[in-house]
Structures are given as structure tokens and as C-alpha cells.
Amino acid sequence: xxxxxLDGVPRAGIVMLLALLAALVIAPFLVGGYLLSVLFLILYxxxxxxxxxxxxxxxxxxxLGHSLYVGLGAYAAAALYVHFGISxxxxxxxxxxxxGLAGAVIGFLAFRFGxxxxxxxxxxxxxxxxxxxxxxxxxxxxxxxxxFLPVENYRQNDFWNLRGxxxxxxxxxxxxxxxxxxLCHLLLKSRVGYYWLAIRESPEAAQALGIxxxxxxxxxxxxxxxxxSLAGVVFAFYYNNLFPEQIFHISRSIELxxxxxxxxxxxxxxxxxxxxxxxxxxxxxxxxMLQIGVEVPGVKQVFYGFCLLWVVIFLPEGxxxxxxxxxxxxxxxRED
Amino acid sequence: MPIEIYLxxxxxxxxxxxxxxxxxxxxxxxxxxxxxxNFAHGEMMTVGMYIAILxxxxxGLDPLIMxxxxxxxxxxxxxxxxxxxxxPFINRPEHSQFMLLVAVALILVNLQLIFFGPDARGVQTSYxxxxxxxxxxxxxxxxxxxxxxxxxxxxxxxxxxxxxxVGKAIRACADNYxxxxxxxxxxxxxxxxxxGLGAACVGAxxxxxxxxxxxxxxxxxAYTLLAFVIVITGGLGSMPGALLGGVLIxxxxxxxxxxxxxxxxxMFAFAILVxxxxxxxxxxxxxxxx
Numbered sequence: 001x002x003x004x005x006l007d008g009v010p011r012a013g014i015v016m017l018l019a020l021l022a023a024l025v026i027a028p029f030l031v032g033g034y035l036l037s038v039l040f041l042i043l044y045x046x047x048x049x050x051x052x053x054x055x056x057x058x059x060x061x062x063x064l065g066h067s068l069y070v071g072l073g074a075y076a077a078a079a080l081y082v083h084f085g086i087s088x089x090x091x092x093x094x095x096x097x098x099x100g101l102a103g104a105v106i107g108f109l110a111f112r113f114g115x116x117x118x119x120x121x122x123x124x125x126x127x128x129x130x131x132x133x134x135x136x137x138x139x140x141x142x143x144x145x146x147x148f149l150p151v152e153n154y155r156q157n158d159f160w161n162l163r164g165x166x167x168x169x170x171x172x173x174x175x176x177x178x179x180x181x182x183l184c185h186l187l188l189k190s191r192v193g194y195y196w197l198a199i200r201e202s203p204e205a206a207q208a209l210g211i212x213x214x215x216x217x218x219x220x221x222x223x224x225x226x227x228x229s230l231a232g233v234v235f236a237f238y239y240n241n242l243f244p245e246q247i248f249h250i251s252r253s254i255e256l257x258x259x260x261x262x263x264x265x266x267x268x269x270x271x272x273x274x275x276x277x278x279x280x281x282x283x284x285x286x287x288x289m290l291q292i293g294v295e296v297p298g299v300k301q302v303f304y305g306f307c308l309l310w311v312v313i314f315l316p317e318g319x320x321x322x323x324x325x326x327x328x329x330x331x332x333x334r335e336d
Numbered sequence: 337m338p339i340e341i342y343l344x345x346x347x348x349x350x351x352x353x354x355x356x357x358x359x360x361x362x363x364x365x366x367x368x369x370x371x372x373x374n375f376a377h378g379e380m381m382t383v384g385m386y387i388a389i390l391x392x393x394x395x396g397l398d399p400l401i402m403x404x405x406x407x408x409x410x411x412x413x414x415x416x417x418x419x420x421x422x423x424p425f426i427n428r429p430e431h432s433q434f435m436l437l438v439a440v441a442l443i444l445v446n447l448q449l450i451f452f453g454p455d456a457r458g459v460q461t462s463y464x465x466x467x468x469x470x471x472x473x474x475x476x477x478x479x480x481x482x483x484x485x486x487x488x489x490x491x492x493x494x495x496x497x498x499x500x501x502v503g504k505a506i507r508a509c510a511d512n513y514x515x516x517x518x519x520x521x522x523x524x525x526x527x528x529x530x531x532g533l534g535a536a537c538v539g540a541x542x543x544x545x546x547x548x549x550x551x552x553x554x555x556x557x558a559y560t561l562l563a564f565v566i567v568i569t570g571g572l573g574s575m576p577g578a579l580l581g582g583v584l585i586x587x588x589x590x591x592x593x594x595x596x597x598x599x600x601x602x603m604f605a606f607a608i609l610v611x612x613x614x615x616x617x618x619x620x621x622x623x624x625x626x
Contacts, residue, residue, distance in 0.1 A: 118373050122564050126606045133603045298449035305443035312435045
């Protein structure tokens with residue numbers, strides 16, 4: 001599989017990605033704390049977008065409840081750390097198992113009973129909402145009053161316990177984003193990847209060709225859930241506080257799928273491009289509002305909404321496919 | 337706790353549930369015909385609620401009287417939205433339609449935030465503290481009027497689809513899109529009309545809810561979700577199903593709030609949703625999924 005790592009990737013694309021990677025690696029030495037936190041956010045959304053894209057972009061299953069996996073992953077690792085002092089590197093095992101199981105349950109219920117499309121999307125919302133209200137009443141992790149990780153002033157990074165500077169988290173997130181990109185690229189070149197694309201394009205045809213669509217849809221859901229839960233672990237240890245009302249909220253689910261949709265569903269680079277554009281747009285708008293002194297809440301989001309509207313109407317494939325054409329990549333990333 | 341309390345709570349849940357049902361009816365009609373899920377449904381309801389509040393505080397007009405002009409305003413809004421924005425998206429993939437309506441919802445919520453601020457608003461009508469007693473059961477007058485109005489609007493809509501030519505044409509579009517095109521129906525215009533009707537339903541429901549619940553710009557998404565839950569429980573595309581789902585969810589939430597904690601009440605709604613999706617995915621009164 002590794003031998004085929006670079007198969008089918010245009011040379012210009014490799015050069016561009018490596019240049020971007022180099023820029024991101026040296027960024028902490030050049031930018032201040034605020035910009036670094038924005039870059040962290042971009043990588044975070046690029047990573048979760050990539051994870052969501054496996055389910056929607058590859059296997060064609062629209063999930064609107066991915067905040068469930070972020071939240072479960074975050075709570076599992078944080079609770080093990082706070083209650084038992086277990087390192088998040090071990091705790092993430094629990095995160096993966098719990099989120100993967102949640103994904104498996106949702107997938108099993110839905111795919112067994114032929115729940116698909118909009119119904120499936122709403123089932124995923126329902127589970128996330130269920131978890132949100134459930135965790136509000138889950139006293140072991142302090143319910144609705146929020147779960148806090150102990151914070152002190154770190155002079156040294158404790159990588160084993162993920163206690164330390166934003167720069168450490170930045171590099172961790174960068175590593176995860178790169179790993180997710182490579183993994184998805186390899187997946188798309190594998191048998192499973194081709195099965196997923198077949199299922200996305202036509203479940204009936206895929207089944208007629210002898211693909212066990214239930215099994216491969218389950219793989220997509222579980223893998224996507226497990227990957228998303230890792231983002232939750234980082235989220236918990238980076239922000240040090242968890243509130244069910246925030247982490248499981250439907251607006252979080254929507255937030256994390258905007259990137260891949262704006263960037264280009266089913267493309268490899270789309271989630272990355274979308275995360276860059278949307279986070280830059282949001283932060284840029286914030287800055288502009290600050291400069292011109294508009295303090296009315298909501299103005300920023302209205303502009304943001306109109307930008308989304310513009311992209312959805314005029315770039316139905318997302319930003320990346322037309323951009324790739326413009327940059328001269330003859331073979332677009334989307335595997336049609 | 338004495339049984340009367342449960343009866344009272346159930347009755348109140350039933351009445352509120354009928355209004356929820358009307359709200360969900362709007363969503364059901366839109367999905368049943370246009371095949372687009374209106375992710376801005378709750379946000380459209382809060383638009384109706386704010387108009388009702390403005391009319392009440394500025395001109396003293398009762399929300400139940402304002403219901404008709406509000407339905408008309410929302411009808412125009414929905415018609416224009418379908419004709420201008422959504423019609424070009426009819427054949428696009430689901431996630432694309434979803435994005436479009438999420439963007440609309442985002443804009444609506446935040447425009448309301450800009451104009452009305454984040455504080456909760458409500459109205460005190462002359463009958464706010466009135467109640468009726470039927471045997472051991474005491475019910476709020478405001479809820480009785482709202483439920484009555486919801487039934488009337490739902491009945492009118494039902495009659496429209498059943499007996500008028502336009503209503504039949506819309507049902508034809510829902511049954512067979514290509515067939516409707518072949519016999520020469522102006523499908524795009526009928527879609528716009530349908531979305532307008534759905535919006536009018538939810539606007540009217542918003543006006544009815546104003547005397548019962550307070551409104552903030554951010555309650556929209558929760559009601560969008562509630563409408564989904566109701567519609568799927570009752571059966572997407574089934575008009576009596578939406579009302580039945582509304583009542584079922586209304587009563588369950590009300591009883592769940594008393595039996596457990598009020599903050600956990602929507603868990604019961606979601607539990608019902610999951611059960612329905614498992615054992616009867618087409619909904620209680622829905623037609624079998626093809």
C-alpha cells in the first residue's frame with residue numbers, strides 16, 4: 001500500500017502540499033499566540049472534516065450528528081485523566097472504543113432497517129441530542145455545570161499527559177491532520193475505498209455487484225466515528241473545559257461539516273481548503289467588525305451566512321474542484 | 337403525586353402538542369411535495385412569533401387575530417424563497433440542499449438577534465391567566481384557544497389539498513414528479529406555492545405559541561428539531577400523522593418533565609423518535625417506504 005502512496009497524485013499537487021506543510025511547520029516560529037490559535041482551529045476543522053468526509057464524501061452517508069463522537073471522545077479521555085490520572089494516550093483507546101461503538105450502534109440500527117438519506121441524518125442528530133441531554137444529567141462528569149481539567153502554568157511540556165503550551169497542541173493537530181490526509185488518500189486507493197465510492201454512487205448497483213453494502217457502510221461509520229473522537233480528546237485537553245450544552249450541540253455538528261462541504265465533498269483536499277477559508281473568513285470578519293466598531297451580536301454571522309449562501313449557489317461542487325481545474329491539475333481529486 | 341396532576345399535565349401537553357403538530361404539518365407538507373428538508377423551519381416560526389409580539393406591544397393586537405396576516409406574510413416569504421432560492425436546488429444532492437437551508441437559518445437567527453436582541457420576550461394577553469375546568473382537569477385558556485386555532489388551520493389545509501384543483505395538482509406533483517411535468521403542470525410554481533403553505537402553517541403556529549412560550553432568537557433550531565421528530569414519528573407526508581405525532585410528543589414531553597426532570601424532557605421525544613425509526617421507519621401513519 002505504501003508503495004502506492006504517490007500514485008495518481010499530480011506532481012504539482014505534491015509540491016504544493018509539501019510547501020503548505022513546510023509553511024505550517026515553521027509557522028509557530030513566525031506568528032503570535034493569537035494567529036497560532038487560529039491555525040490550530042483550522043487544523044482541527046480540517047481533521048474532523050476529513051473524518052466526516054469518510055462517511056459522507058466516500059460512503060455517501062450524511063451524518064449531522066458528528067458532535068456526538070467529538071463529545072464522547074472528549075469526555076472519555078478527560079474523565080479517565082481527571083478521575084484516575086490515566087494518560088490521554090491510553091485514554092484515547094477508551095475514546096476510540098466508545099465512539100466507535102456509538103457509531104456502530106447508529107450504523108447498525110439505521111442500515112439494518114433501511115433508514116437512509118434524510119432519515120439517517122435525523123437519526124444521527126437524535127443520538128447527539130440524546131447524549132447532550134444525557135450528559136447534562138451525568139453527575140460523574142459534573143453534568144451541566146461543566147467538566148474541568150486541572151490547569152497550571154506549564155514551564156515544560158508534558159507530552160505524555162498532554163499538558164503544555166499551545167504550540168505543542170498545534171504540532172499534535174498538524175500531525176493528526178497530515179495522518180488523516182494520508183490515510184484517506186490510501187483508503188481511496190484501496191478496495192474498501194472503491195467499494196465506498198460504488199455505494200455512494202448507487203447502493204443498488206453496488207449490491208448487485210456483490211458488495212456487502214451493510215458491512216462497508218459500517219466500516220465507514222465506525223472509522224469516521226473513531227477518527228472524530230481523537231479530535232475530541234485534543235479538544236478536551238486543549239480547552240480544559242467541557243460543557244454538554246456546547247460540545248454535543250447540533251451547531252457544533254453543523255460547524256464541523258461546513259468545511260468539507262464548502263471545500264468539496266468527497267475530495268481529499270476539500271476539507272483542508274474549506275477549513276482554511278471558513279476559519280479565515282470568520283476570524284477576518286471578527287477583525288473587521290472590531291476595526292469598524294460594530295458591536296451588535298449577530299452581524300458577523302449574517303455576513304458569514306451570506307458567504308455560505310453564495311458558495312452553495314455558485315460553486316455547487318465546493319471550492320476545491322473548480323480551483324483544482326484553475327490550478328491546472330488535470331485529474332481532479334474527486335474519484336468519479 | 338395525585339393522579340389529577342398527571343391528567344392536568346397530559347391535557348396541557350395534548351393542547352400544546354396540537355400546535356406543535358401544526359408546525360410540523362408545515363414541514364411535512366414541504367418535504368412530502370418538494371422533497372427538500374426545511375432546516376430553517378424553527379427559525380421561520382420565530383419570525384412569526386416576533387411579528388406577533390411586535391403587533392401586540394405596538395398596536396395591542398391579539399396574537400390569535402394576527403395569526404392570519406402572519407400566515408400571509410410567511411406565505412409570501414416561503415413562496416419567494418422556494419421560487420428564488422430552492423427551485424434551482426431541486427435536483428442537487430441532499431447535502432447541498434441542507435447547506436442552503438442551514439445558511440438561510442443562520443441568516444434568519446442572526447437577523448433576529450440584531451433586531452430584537454438576545455432577551456426572552458412574551459406577551460400578557462387578557463386571557464393569560466384564565467382557565468377552564470372540566471371535571472378534575474384544569475386547562476389554560478390560552479392553550480385551548482391555540483389548540484382550537486391549530487385544528488382549524490390544519491382542517492383548512494386538509495380541505496385545500498382534498499377538494500381544490502390546485503391542491504390536487506400539488507398532490508399530483510408529490511406522487512409523480514415526471515408525470516406532473518408530462519401532463520403540463522407548472523411544477524416549479526406549485527412547489528413555490530407548497531413551500532409558501534408550509535411557511536404559512538409554521539408562521540400561524542408561531543403566532544399561537546406566543547401567549548404560551550417566550551421567544552428568543554436562538555430557540556429556532558430546537559423547534560426545527562422538534563418538528564423533525566414529530567414529522568418522522570407521525571409519518572413524513574401524512575397530514576393526520578403530523579398532528580398525531582405532535583400530540584404524542586407533546587404529551588410525552590409534558591409527562592416526562594413531571595416524572596423526571598423538566599430539563600430531561602426532550603430526551604423522551606428523541607427516545608420515541610429512535611423507537612419509531614427502528615420499528616416503523618415510515619412513521620406511525622406513514623405509507624410504507626419504497
